[in-house]
Amino acid sequence: MAETTELAPAPAGAPSLQTAGRGLGQLAVAVIGMSGLRLDQPERRVLRALVWACVVAAGFSAEQQFRAAAGSSGAVRWAAVGYAVVIAVLYYGGLIAVLDTAVARRFTHAVGEARAVGGFDFVLGLLFLQQGLCQGLLMAAFPGQLPEVGVDGLWIVLGVVLGIVGFGTKLWATWLTGLNTYYCRDMFLGRATATDGYVVRGPYRWLRNPMYGVGNLHGYGVALCYRSVAGLVCVAVFQVLIYVFYFVREKPFIVRTYLGGTAA
Numbered sequence: 001m002a003e004t005t006e007l008a009p010a011p012a013g014a015p016s017l018q019t020a021g022r023g024l025g026q027l028a029v030a031v032i033g034m035s036g037l038r039l040d041q042p043e044r045r046v047l048r049a050l051v052w053a054c055v056v057a058a059g060f061s062a063e064q065q066f067r068a069a070a071g072s073s074g075a076v077r078w079a080a081v082g083y084a085v086v087i088a089v090l091y092y093g094g095l096i097a098v099l100d101t102a103v104a105r106r107f108t109h110a111v112g113e114a115r116a117v118g119g120f121d122f123v124l125g126l127l128f129l130q131q132g133l134c135q136g137l138l139m140a141a142f143p144g145q146l147p148e149v150g151v152d153g154l155w156i157v158l159g160v161v162l163g164i165v166g167f168g169t170k171l172w173a174t175w176l177t178g179l180n181t182y183y184c185r186d187m188f189l190g191r192a193t194a195t196d197g198y199v200v201r202g203p204y205r206w207l208r209n210p211m212y213g214v215g216n217l218h219g220y221g222v223a224l225c226y227r228s229v230a231g232l233v234c235v236a237v238f239q240v241l242i243y244v245f246y247f248v249r250e251k252p253f254i255v256r257t258y259l260g261g262t263a264a
Helices: 017-034 045-069 074-098 102-111 113-141 154-177 185-189 214-226 229-258
Strands: none
Touching: 017 154, 045 074, 045 113, 074 102, 074 113, 074 229, 102 113, 102 185, 113 185, 113 214, 113 229, 154 214, 185 229, 214 229
16 A cells, blocks of 8 residues: 555544634633623724733732732722722613613614624723722732631632632633623613523523622632632622622513513
8 A cells, every 4th residue: 555645534523723722712712801802803902902901900010009008008998999889880880871771772873883882892891800800909908807727728729619610600601602792782782682592501501690690709719819808798799789780680681582571
């Protein structure tokens, strides 16, 4: 038999390196998108990435300063609390005031759907990012409040476990529903936009709302790593507020738009 330089075909069903690379790329886009930067949207992507990077850098710098001044500066602690309150009002109050309301419809009519969606995604992405940063700064300003326990590093271990479970669940849910749903595209436009309709697979088979429930455990995990009681309280308050948004705005929209007016 003559020798050949052709590669033997891969077994049926075996993923190629190219396919695996695309999958990892899509995963990275999803993770970064959940953090406030939509790389899947080409419009002004470089400018949006620069703004996002500047906010992230400023946040990490502030975290270092807050942690260094923790316990010695009451002003730093008040600044952290005030920052968290402002972001909570802007984020949760903004969601309730804008989504599935005349505000979104008027804005869309005034500037056009494409520009309205792009602007909303940009602002909401910044609020996603600010929500995480304000909680982190609050934890940095109020560290070490939980008592030491007999096992060294126990709080960190528990925090890492909660972080993996929480973020993993939220990422899984986002992977199934898509970033458009994560960014409330359908509620902003006031119509169904999810190509798969009402998702009932993955974590949605067992959890009514995995993003808002188990998907928030990573926040508690970070607070445990800081041993911050104030951080735990902040995460809990933010979680209560997202459920307020869910019951006031999101659930009625889902029932009306995807379930034909009948609650699941």
